[in-house]
Amino acid sequence: MIDVGPGAGEKGGQIVAAGTPKQVMRSAKSLTGQYLSGKKFIKVPLERKAGSGDFVEVFGAEENNLKKINVKFPLGKFISVTGVSGSGKSTLVNTILKRALAQKMNRNSHKPGKYKKITGYDKLEKMIAIDQSPIGRTPRSNPATYTGVFDDIRDLFAQTNEAKLRGYKKGRFSFNVKGGRCENCMVMELSRLK
Ligand SMILES: Nc1ncnc2c1ncn2[C@@H]1O[C@H](COP(=O)(O)OP(=O)(O)OP(=O)(O)O)[C@@H](O)[C@H]1O
Numbered sequence: 753m754i755d756v757g758p759g760a761g762e763k764g765g766q767i768v769a770a771g772t773p774k775q776v777m778r779s780a781k782s783l784t785g786q787y788l789s790g791k792k793f794i795k796v797p798l799e800r801k802a803g804s805g806d807f808v809e810v811f812g813a814e815e816n817n818l819k820k821i822n823v824k825f826p827l828g829k830f831i832s833v834t835g836v837s838g839s840g841k842s843t844l845v846n847t848i849l850k851r852a853l854a855q856k857m858n859r860n861s862h863k864p865g866k867y868k869k870i871t872g873y874d875k876l877e878k879m880i881a882i883d884q885s886p887i888g889r890t891p892r893s894n895p896a897t898y899t900g901v902f903d904d905i906r907d908l909f910a911q912t913n914e915a916k917l918r919g920y921k922k923g924r925f926s927f928n929v930k931g932g933r934c935e936n937c938m939v940m941e942l943s944r945l946k
């Protein structure tokens with residue numbers, strides 16, 4: 753077992769521990785080891801959200817390796833789909849569920865993977881897919897640039913006395929302008945892209 757870390761992005765990139773799981777568990781530096789040994793743990797909540805009791809149900813899913821399965825997705829609570837790599841999670845969720853809902857509710861024409869029927873989506877208002885891809889055309893987009901609120905923030909920055917004194921116009925306050933952005937965040941942003 754090789755534990756890479758200790759953190760993510762800038763804080764990672766080192767071999768923290770290597771050896772048998774038992775050896776990794778004994779390493780005080782390895783966060784993974786501490787969780788494996790039970791020294792650290794995530795508390796299970798005493799109460800769970802009951803959900804609404806409704807389901808979206810997919811019948812006869814058989815794209816890729818799926819064996820004509822029927823699956824109920826409970827509504828009104830946070831759920832997850834788990835399983836070993838290659839077992840069919842993405843096929844079920846992205847290729848079938850997501851596209852089927854997009855087709856039925858958002859009138860999207862992207863053809864879903866093979867399935868027979870989907871029910872229960874009348875209980876949903878809309879389908880929003882969130883994944884790790886950047887939300888705009890460039891990796892620098894973020895919720896603020898995407899919704900346009902950043903434009904107002906830049907206007908506000910340009911109106912400050914400090915900006916006026918220095919002659920900074922709105923255009924300076926941009927992720928793409930050296931000195932106009934936070935150079936620390938910029939460094940983080942680039943290292944994440946690598
Ligand atoms: N476009 C494709 N064409 C053919 N077979 C595919 C395609 N996509 C996935 N598969 C196969 O379907 C099976 C399920 O793959 P899927 O990607 O759904 O698994 P997964 O559970 O999401 O895995 P992971 O945890 O690695 O993301 C695998 O055998 C995979 O090789």
Ligand SMILES: [Mg+2]
Binds near residue numbers: 842
């Ligand atoms: Mg997957």
